[in-house]
Amino acid sequence: MNTDKIYAESIAKEYAPKDKSKIIALRKLDAKAKLPATIFTYTFGIISALVFGTGMCLSMQVIGDSMVLGIIIGIIGMIGCGVNYPIYTKMLEKGKKKYAYEIVELAREISEGK
16 A cells, blocks of 8 residues: 555645535534524623622622622522523524524435435
8 A cells, every 4th residue: 555645645635625515514504503692602601600709709708898799799690590591592593593494405405415
């Protein structure tokens, strides 16, 4: 087996122009449908966790002396963490509905084309 030939072919594949595959387009559409919900969920979850942690610090009097304010802020953070997943499912459903037709048509083309 000629390893130099295999190596040369692998290098040539890296520099060869890429043809747009329907599978790649399908993956991009799928990611496009899911990305906004994912970004929002991570961002909102991190902010809610930070708010909750700030409330805990205030209520334990690590920072400041206001226990009542810390409890209120902590509850707000807990509510934010609690509603994060339902918001994610709604946003994901909305994104999937938006791109459903294109994804189904492309998937049908791929399955019938083979």
